[in-house]
Structures are given as structure tokens and as C-alpha cells.
Amino acid sequence: MSGAAHNDATSPSFFSEKSAKIFVAGHRGLVGSAIVRKLQALGFANLVFRTHAELDLTRQNDVESFFAAEKPQFVILAAAKVGGIHANNTYPADFIGVNLQIQTNVIDASYRFGVKKLLFLGSSCIYPKFAPQPIPENALLTGPLEPTNEWYAIAKIAGIKMCQAYRIQYKWDAISGMPTNLYGPHDNFHPENSHVLPALMRRFHEAKVNGAKEVVVWGSGSPLREFLHVDDLADAVVFLMDSYSGLEHVNVGSGKEVTIKELAELVKEVVGFQGQLVWDSSKPDGTPRKLMDNSKLAGLGWTPKISLKDGLVGTYNWYLDNVKQ
Ligand SMILES: NC(=O)C1=CN([C@@H]2O[C@H](COP(=O)(O)OP(=O)(O)OC[C@H]3O[C@@H](n4cnc5c(N)ncnc54)[C@H](OP(=O)(O)O)[C@@H]3O)[C@@H](O)[C@H]2O)C=CC1
């Protein structure tokens, strides 16, 4: 599917609108907080936020009242029900239901209350479990999904399609970015419900301070994952807000993959844990590989900057300053 045929729904340069009102939904999360840092660093001075407690985005009437009162000009949708493989597998109703509600309410209200441009965030899990590697954007809907995250993936696919439908029917500038696995400051370090990287960072840190000899790591260690620092993702998001107005979603990745075993060894080294890894094969591996084809974004002129090693060191320093007890 080509975006070019529907490139008629465009906005003036995002970067030239530094005083425009921008709603960053999910501004306290991993991604939302990085986008806020990036926008502030670029000089955007009219950002609007609501915490989950102030505005539950699953509540349609409250979302509409917010848009009617605030009338944002741009929306970056980084609010979602998010979690790692265990959370996705354990709470399927939340992952499909909450995400469909949030994105439907925010996308529809954005259109109806005059937002110029919206960016929706999906995830690399939208692609079939056995998609060609690296995965091009047009692999979407070409095969069965990975069962551990199909509920979340279906919601995210619906979000992409809703943006496309509003773009086609209303000539409205809604775009979608598909990030790979992310990490960085303000990640969720929950022992069970988080993603692998923060989970291991916490587990190795706690083992180091408690003098434990072993740390348990889930699965076989053989799955491959592509990791991108969230500050690179935020840079890509503002780049897309400025440079892209197409129908098709855009992959956002680092282009580099590691096995979970290699990741575990790297996190162990950064944290300084001296003991052994023990593999818990009762836990699911999930999809075997999901390296994204980033050539579309590279062709538009964007590439990532932060290496996994540098990103891990920075994230561990942030963890030491902000999370550990
Ligand atoms: N983390 C990752 O590896 C990846 C993330 N993404 C995408 O990036 C986006 C952001 O993810 P990430 O930052 O990691 O997630 P986080 O869980 O860190 O942040 C999500 C944010 O959404 C808010 N939120 C959740 N539910 C509601 C609600 N009902 N009403 C209002 N706010 C709500 C949360 O607030 P509260 O905590 O108070 O509930 C939180 O601030 C998501 O769309 C996700 O799919 C894509 C690929 C990978």
C-alpha cells in the first residue's frame, strides 16, 4: 500500500509552529515523557497534559469535554495499556479493550474538535509471528499473529486502520508510527508485568545488592529482539510530525537485534552482577524474531543515534537515581 496516493491531507511544517497547542497523551509514561522532553528542548512552549487520574481516556464523554475545552492543534497519542509478554498474556481483555477505547476516543475527538495532525503509536507486534525479516510495513495482515500479544496487536492494527480511514474519508492528517521494543528513563520496572530490559535491570540490581548467586531469566534466551532508546523514538516522532503525511504506517527501529541471552549478559555487565543466569523454560519465548525494516524512515531522512550499550548505561544511572529503594 502506498501512502503517496493519499498524501493530500497535509499540515504546514510542525517545526514552524512552536506556539501551537500540543496534547501529549500519556505524558508520564516511558514514551510520552521522552516526547515531552524532546518537544521542550525544541522550544515548543504550549504543551497540554492530563494525568490518568485527571482524564481517563477510556471515557468518551470526558475525552470530548477535554477536547472541546482545550482545542489542541496537534495530538501525539502515547497513552495505552502497555506491558511485557507476561502482562499481555495474562490480561488479554485489558490489552484489547482499554487500548481500543483510548485510541477510538482520542482519534475521533481529535478529528471532530479540529486537531490539525495526530500521530498514533502502534508496536512491532502488529506483524505476523513469522513475517519476513527484516519486516517491511506491507507485511501487515499477511499472516497469523504471535498468540501472547494478539489482543494488543489487534487493538493496534485497529488504530492504524482508523487513522487510515479518517485520512481517506475526511482528508485528515492522521499518521501512525510503529516502534520496536523501547527502553529508557521512566520505563516500568515491575518484576512481572514489565518488558524484558527493565525487568532484568531490576533483577540484576537486586541480586547484586543482596549478594545473590543466581538470577532467573525467562524462556530459552534464543528469541531475537530489536531495542531502541526512547530518546531516539521521541526524535523520530517529532521528525514524522514534521516530515510525513502518508497513509501507510512507518516502522521505527534501531536496525540492530540481539538474542535475549546477549541482552541478559549485557545488562548483567552494565549493572555489575557477578553471579550466574538460570533459564526458566516454563516462561514463554514469544515471537522468535521481529527485526523491522527501517528503510522507509531512513529514506525520509531519519536514523537512530544511541547505541544499546550507551542507552543501557544511561538507563541504569536513571534507575539508580529514581527507582531503587
Ligand atoms: N514500551 C515499549 O517497548 C513500546 C511502546 N510502544 C507504544 O508506545 C506507547 C506508549 O508506551 P509506553 O510509554 O511504553 O507505556 P507506559 O505504560 O510507560 O505509559 C503509558 C501512559 O498511558 C497512560 N494511560 C494508560 N491508560 C490510560 C487511561 N485510561 N487514561 C489516561 N491515560 C492512560 C499511563 O498512565 P498511568 O500509568 O497513570 O495509567 C501512562 O502515562 C503505547 O502506545 C505503546 O503501545 C510501542 C512499542 C514498544
Ligand SMILES: C[C@H]1O[C@H](OP(=O)(O)OP(=O)(O)OC[C@H]2O[C@@H](n3cnc4c(=O)[nH]c(N)nc43)[C@H](O)[C@@H]2O)[C@@H](O)[C@@H](O)C1=O
Ligand atoms: C514491545 C513488545 O513487548 C512484548 O513482546 P516481547 O517482545 O515478547 O516482550 P518482553 O520484553 O516481555 O519479552 C521479550 C523476551 O524476553 C524474555 N524475557 C526473559 N526474561 C524476562 C523477564 O524477566 N521479563 C520479561 N518481560 N521478558 C523476559 C521473554 O520471555 C521474551 O522472550 C509484547 O507484549 C508486545 O505487545 C510488544 O509490543
